[in-house]
Amino acid sequence: MSQQGKNTAIGAGVGAVGGAVLTGGSALGTVGGAAVGGVVGHEVSK
Template identity: 85%
Template sequence: MQRVMFSAVVATMLLGLSACSGMSTQDKNTAIGAGVGAVGGAVLTGGSTAGTVGGAAVGGIIGHEVNK
């Protein structure tokens, strides 16, 4: 079962990374910020949906504004 889960995670990561190939730097920063914010929001709120979504939104905004 662990092998199947690991394979699914690896496949998802590869698909996600290939989707970023045509993105601008600002788009990549936005996506990275949203991902980091979602993880941070989930950790800080004990995994609540509102905390995860809020963290993703805040992280995405910060990531978008980094290079301006």
Template identity: 85%
Template sequence: MKTIQKCVFAVMAAAVLLSAVGCEGMSRRDKNMAVGAGVGAVGGAVLTGGSALGTVGGAAVGGVIGNEVGKGNR
């Protein structure tokens, strides 16, 4: 089970990094929100053992936090 979690974490981290590269036309605030959602999704998945609800919840919370952090970057 731990091996599967590590693989899922690695795949999610790679997806977040690759998606950040494709954000060329986005504002800094939008980028912060996207990165926050990605990190939150990975964190939620890890903390809840891969639960879909935990992953979606983590993404939502991370997106909100990234959006709020992005407000200061004008």
């Protein structure tokens, strides 16, 4: 896996946890956090 792929995966994981915590375990918050975190992780790698 490329460094960019790793950063995307890490960002998605951190975002999912953050989204779940901020929304009290909401599935939508978890998925939304993962999506945002994945994008951030992907962009940081450029």
